[in-house]
Amino acid sequence: MSQIVTPFPLRRARRTRRTEWMREMVREHRLSTRDLIWPIFIRDGENVTEPVDALPGVSRLSIDQAVLAAEEAAALEIPCLALFPYTDPALKTPEAEEAWNPDNLVNRATRAIKAAVPDIGIMLDVALDPYNSDGHDGIVRDGEVLNDETLLALEKQALAQADAGADILGPSDMMDGRIGVIRQALERNDFGQTAIMSYSAKYASAFYGPFRDAVGASGALKGDKKGYQMDPGNGAEALREVAHDLSEGADMVMVKPGMPYLDICQRVKAEFGVPTFAYQVSGEYAMIRAAAQNGWIDGDAAMMESLTAFKRAGCDGILSYFAPRVARILLDEPLDD
Ligand SMILES: NCc1[nH]cc(CCC(=O)O)c1CC(=O)O
Numbered sequence: 001m002s003q004i005v006t007p008f009p010l011r012r013a014r015r016t017r018r019t020e021w022m023r024e025m026v027r028e029h030r031l032s033t034r035d036l037i038w039p040i041f042i043r044d045g046e047n048v049t050e051p052v053d054a055l056p057g058v059s060r061l062s063i064d065q066a067v068l069a070a071e072e073a074a075a076l077e078i079p080c081l082a083l084f085p086y087t088d089p090a091l092k093t094p095e096a097e098e099a100w101n102p103d104n105l106v107n108r109a110t111r112a113i114k115a116a117v118p119d120i121g122i123m124l125d126v127a128l129d130p131y132n133s134d135g136h137d138g139i140v141r142d143g144e145v146l147n148d149e150t151l152l153a154l155e156k157q158a159l160a161q162a163d164a165g166a167d168i169l170g171p172s173d174m175m176d177g178r179i180g181v182i183r184q185a186l187e188r189n190d191f192g193q194t195a196i197m198s199y200s201a202k203y204a205s206a207f208y209g210p211f212r213d214a215v216g217a218s219g220a221l222k223g224d225k226k227g228y229q230m231d232p233g234n235g236a237e238a239l240r241e242v243a244h245d246l247s248e249g250a251d252m253v254m255v256k257p258g259m260p261y262l263d264i265c266q267r268v269k270a271e272f273g274v275p276t277f278a279y280q281v282s283g284e285y286a287m288i289r290a291a292a293q294n295g296w297i298d299g300d301a302a303m304m305e306s307l308t309a310f311k312r313a314g315c316d317g318i319l320s321y322f323a324p325r326v327a328r329i330l331l332d333e334p335l336d337d
């Protein structure tokens with residue numbers, strides 16, 4: 001007889017799936033509140049909480065409300081907030097000067113949060129799009145998004161953000177050479193401890209739509225960002241982008257969007273072993289929320305599953321608009337709805 005037949009399966013994978021305690025005991029990856037970075041949107045005014053239509057459950061907050069969000073984050077053991085501004089259209093210019101105004105919305109919010117909740121981490125986006133009347137991440141002249149001129153603007157923006165007290169700068173603009181320029185400027189100006197999480201593999205994605213509404217950039221944007229953000233068909237190029245940013249001084253790297261790019265997360269972590277983050281972007285959040293609102297999926301289960309998948313892919317952390325809700329579930333705290 002060439003075939004060995006056993007009377008019963010020696011290996012029954014279902015043995016370790018029978019009970020919740022056993023499943024938990026053999027689970028390879030789990031999500032913690034410590035893995036989360038919570039992106040919030042800042043607007044002017046006082047005592048304002050303005051819902052963002054395309055992001056159910058997410059609001060633009062005036063600075064006083066952002067301070068309350070920071071207190072909430074600390075209570076929920078969320079280590080870090082990422083702040084994004086909804087800039088008054090009257091302040092948007094072709095040269096995006098508001099980006100390095102020491103008193104712009106995110107710099108003021110950073111100071112206010114640091115004064116009230118010193119232990120919460122603050123990450124700020126380095127990119128011109130919220131301040132640029134062209135809606136682009138770089139300075140536009142004659143229809144061209146200029147690389148090297150933009151670097152000079154990003155350097156000024158980064159220094160103003162470090163001076164406001166940001167712990168982590170997140171260059172999200174995809175100009176070439178920006179990590180080196182920002183790192184050197186920080187070192188020269190006594191901000192040697194300010195960390196950089198580079199949006200290294202940032203794709204030209206349709207999943208950013210709700211974010212652009214939230215920061216008021218969608219109306220301003222002329223054209224698309226394919227001339228500087230990555231082509232969704234490329235994988236090896238993401239590794240070259242990460243290598244480049246690490247060589248220029250990035251401390252941590254990010255893949256964005258998240259769920260459609262889990263293969264990239266895994267390759268980056270396997271290849272470089274550096275702190276690797278994913279941004280579960282606005283469109284990913286909106287899809288889960290919208291399907292849940294229609295009763296088509298279990299929203300909380302889909303949320304937990306999607307975030308656990310990032311850990312399985314090798315991510316050390318995730319930027320997610322779900323952060324406070326996930327944290328409440330992980331900590332067994334009551335939910336608002
Ligand atoms: N440079 C801006 C920036 N920083 C973060 C996001 C998107 C985040 C999200 O969709 O949640 C974008 C949008 C863009 O590049 O157009």
Ligand SMILES: [Mg+2]
Pocket residue numbers: 174175176177200241244
């Ligand atoms: Mg690059």
